[in-house]
Amino acid sequence: MGGKFIVFEGVEGCGKTSQMQLCAAWLKNLGISVILTREPGGTELGVHLRRLLLEKKEDQPVAEVTELLLYAADRAQHVAQELVPNLAAGKYVLCDRYVDSTIAYQGYGRGLDMNLIQQLNQIATGGLTSDITIWLDVDVEIGLARKRGDAVGLDRIEQETIAFHRRVQQGYIDLAASSPSRIVRVDGSLSKEAVHKNIQKFLSLYLKDLP
Numbered sequence: 001m002g003g004k005f006i007v008f009e010g011v012e013g014c015g016k017t018s019q020m021q022l023c024a025a026w027l028k029n030l031g032i033s034v035i036l037t038r039e040p041g042g043t044e045l046g047v048h049l050r051r052l053l054l055e056k057k058e059d060q061p062v063a064e065v066t067e068l069l070l071y072a073a074d075r076a077q078h079v080a081q082e083l084v085p086n087l088a089a090g091k092y093v094l095c096d097r098y099v100d101s102t103i104a105y106q107g108y109g110r111g112l113d114m115n116l117i118q119q120l121n122q123i124a125t126g127g128l129t130s131d132i133t134i135w136l137d138v139d140v141e142i143g144l145a146r147k148r149g150d151a152v153g154l155d156r157i158e159q160e161t162i163a164f165h166r167r168v169q170q171g172y173i174d175l176a177a178s179s180p181s182r183i184v185r186v187d188g189s190l191s192k193e194a195v196h197k198n199i200q201k202f203l204s205l206y207l208k209d210l211p
Helices: 017-029 044-054 064-088 100-109 114-123 140-148 161-176 194-209
Strands: 005-010 035-040 091-097 131-139 183-187
Touching: 005 100, 005 183, 017 035, 017 091, 017 131, 017 194, 035 064, 044 064, 064 091, 064 100, 064 114, 091 161, 100 161, 131 140, 131 161, 131 194, 140 161, 161 183, 183 194
Parallel strands: 005 091, 005 131, 035 091, 131 183
Antiparallel strands: none
16 A cells, blocks of 8 residues: 555544644645545544444433444445555545553453454444544543533543543553554643644654655
């Protein structure tokens, strides 16, 4: 594949969306063709799955395994329809969440079987991994406070307990420790401008080393 696959990860309110947009603008100024996408919801089918996954209905709770399977279905469609074709076309794909989110949220957060999660991720992705994953590390309470300050209400995942979100954060800590060549930690508690400068600094070095 000619393109590069850059994923942005982190707990709720870490600033992924803002940093992806800033990064995309910077890369475009360098003359690089960039695509912005997300999981769940990166395809037309995914938009419907995202609504099912994130809307909270007290009388119709989503079972944990159902949640896992819906995320896998969204990912499978996303990989086939968006990721693989755009990477093959030589584009840089910036993606808001990917397989590490499932490990952190459904594995660490929900406590679901890691072997099952790994198997589903493998089936859904066909082995496609990120070239670089930027983990925006921010304390869960700071992140949730940011989300509560937004005009829109909290979604089903954001409304989970603080204990759940701390387990998710531990998932990211462990993932970064186990994959240091793929996952780059960036301090997400800094100002938006400072975070972007740090990402830009790292990606500048990364781009310089490309053949």
